[in-house]
Amino acid sequence: MSPNDNLPDQNLDPKDWEAMRQLGHQMVDDLIDYWEGIREEKIWRPIPDEVKTFLDQPIPENGQTPEEVYQEFKEYIFPYNKGNVHPRFFAWIQGTGTPMGTFGDLLASGMNPNTSIGEHSAMYVDRQVVNWCKELMNFPSEASGILVSGGSMANITALTVARNSFGEEKIRQKGLKAASAQLLIYCSVETHSCIQKAAEIIGLGTDGVRKIQVNERFELDTSALRTQIEADLQAGFLPFCLVGTAGTVNTGAIDPMAELLEISKEYGLWFHVDGAYGALAKLDPIYANALQAIEEADSLAFDLHKWLYVPYEVGCTLIRDAKKHRDSFAITPNYLLREQRGLSGGLDSINNYGFELSRGFKALKVWMSLKEHGRAKYAAMISQNNRQAVYLGELVELHPNLELTAPVSMSITCFRMIYPGLDEEALRELNREILLRLQEEGIASPSSTILEGKFTLRVANTNQRTRMEDMDLLVREVLRLGNQIITQG
Numbered sequence: 001m002s003p004n005d006n007l008p009d010q011n012l013d014p015k016d017w018e019a020m021r022q023l024g025h026q027m028v029d030d031l032i033d034y035w036e037g038i039r040e041e042k043i044w045r046p047i048p049d050e051v052k053t054f055l056d057q058p059i060p061e062n063g064q065t066p067e068e069v070y071q072e073f074k075e076y077i078f079p080y081n082k083g084n085v086h087p088r089f090f091a092w093i094q095g096t097g098t099p100m101g102t103f104g105d106l107l108a109s110g111m112n113p114n115t116s117i118g119e120h121s122a123m124y125v126d127r128q129v130v131n132w133c134k135e136l137m138n139f140p141s142e143a144s145g146i147l148v149s150g151g152s153m154a155n156i157t158a159l160t161v162a163r164n165s166f167g168e169e170k171i172r173q174k175g176l177k178a179a180s181a182q183l184l185i186y187c188s189v190e191t192h193s194c195i196q197k198a199a200e201i202i203g204l205g206t207d208g209v210r211k212i213q214v215n216e217r218f219e220l221d222t223s224a225l226r227t228q229i230e231a232d233l234q235a236g237f238l239p240f241c242l243v244g245t246a247g248t249v250n251t252g253a254i255d256p257m258a259e260l261l262e263i264s265k266e267y268g269l270w271f272h273v274d275g276a277y278g279a280l281a282k283l284d285p286i287y288a289n290a291l292q293a294i295e296e297a298d299s300l301a302f303d304l305h306k307w308l309y310v311p312y313e314v315g316c317t318l319i320r321d322a323k324k325h326r327d328s329f330a331i332t333p334n335y336l337l338r339e340q341r342g343l344s345g346g347l348d349s350i351n352n353y354g355f356e357l358s359r360g361f362k363a364l365k366v367w368m369s370l371k372e373h374g375r376a377k378y379a380a381m382i383s384q385n386n387r388q389a390v391y392l393g394e395l396v397e398l399h400p401n402l403e404l405t406a407p408v409s410m411s412i413t414c415f416r417m418i419y420p421g422l423d424e425e426a427l428r429e430l431n432r433e434i435l436l437r438l439q440e441e442g443i444a445s446p447s448s449t450i451l452e453g454k455f456t457l458r459v460a461n462t463n464q465r466t467r468m469e470d471m472d473l474l475v476r477e478v479l480r481l482g483n484q485i486i487t488q489g
């Protein structure tokens with residue numbers, strides 16, 4: 001008899017299920033109140049030192065009641081949210097989320113399946129969502145795909161397949177030493193940093209990335225691209241992949257997709273599209289043409305937590321050639337054997353299409369969202385964001401103390417305040433101070449960037465709660481704060 005035999009069985013379930021039910025209902029009520037009233041709330045508030053201290057304590061040795069834990073959440077965590085649920089959140093490129101998407105996550109977490117292998121419903125939901133992603137992007141039904149945490153993972157997944165599919169070199173098996181020279185990826189200087197990170201991680205190094213200059217609209221300059229490819233071929237390098245961006249993170253610029261597709265065919269390059277932000281703008285008729293060629297890409301990465309407004313995290317990689325995709329990741333150790341029947345039966349393991357073995361049921365929030373609203377509603381919402389960006393651009397152009405710092409593209413408007421007699425440095429300080437006050441006073445949250453040396457207020461709108469009137473308010477407040485700062489000297 002072991003000394004433990006007399007210990008009572010324990011578990012982590014509530015002692016009082018009824019109390020837990022009530023607490024759960026309270027949490028849902030609080031969330032609904034939060035969303036319903038969010039427009040009247042400050043978008044952001046600074047975190048007091050006392051809260052930071054509270055959130056910097058050693059691990060508790062003993063537990064508290066669920067009610068106490070929830071109370072602490074309400075006091076120390078809930079009020080200091082980032083703000084991307086708010087109608088005037090325009091920083092970086094971050095989606096708003098939706099109530100149904102949130103409940104999808106709640107249910108997924110409650111079911112808690114590891115959605116990687118086995119015969120269970122989550123696997124089929126996941127497959128259906130990937131198929132819907134193919135439909136959204138007009139990819140062939142034989143293409144493959146995988147849901148991942150976001151755009152960065154979606155891009156590295158695609159670039160890994162691109163690298164492993166290069167020539168007859170068997171890079172997956174032999175590593176990069178199988179290639180006779182340095183492999184090169186081409187993209188523009190405006191490409192998201194995750195492409196460079198991915199190249200570094202998959203062994204190409206920073207030197208394996210050729211960043212091509214852009215034109216005045218911040219789109220990849222194709223004649224510079226051709227010149228660079230020719231020079232690299234002459235020098236004995238191995239160009240293998242061309243990355244076009246469907247909506248750059250800085251300004252929303254769309255690289256000339258049709259031309260990039262042509263160039264990739266001409267030089268035998270893998271054509272990858274980073275559409276993390278903008279691929280879904282395909283649903284807006286105004287952008288459908290500019291984005292048409294992404295349908296023919298070898299691979300495409302896009303985020304659902306941005307412009308499908310699904311709660312964090314979920315992105316998607318699509319690969320035209322499913323075999324190449326599977327050949328890049330498939331591996332079947334003894335403990336992951338598939339059977340014809342039973343729990344280990346069913347669909348091909350999702351782990352055969354990506355790096356992660358443990359995967360949550362992130363497909364459910366997407367499935368529920370698409371079922372709730374349908375494709376047409378998303379198309380309307382994306383068009384609405386694009387119109388709001390154009391409207392903001394018009395307001396900027398109408399005012400003598402404001403100027404656009406980039407053409408409005410998709411749902412990103414970049415502008416700044418200008419003022420007679422202020423030099424570049426003073427303008428930078430003025431606009432930086434406007435930005436900080438907008439955030440600190442809880443009015444709106446644009447973010448910033450620097451475009452051709454100009455410090456810029458960057459309004460990136462993938463927000464399902466924004467109204468046209470928010471654009472009027474934003475401009476009014478920028479001018480009010482700007483004038484206040486100038487008056488204060």
Ligand SMILES: Cc1ncc(COP(=O)(O)O)c(C=O)c1O
Nearest residue numbers: 093150151152192248249276277
């Ligand atoms: C064009 C582009 N690519 C990649 C990413 C990275 O996506 P994620 O933040 O989902 O990893 C972003 C994020 O804003 C992006 O805009």
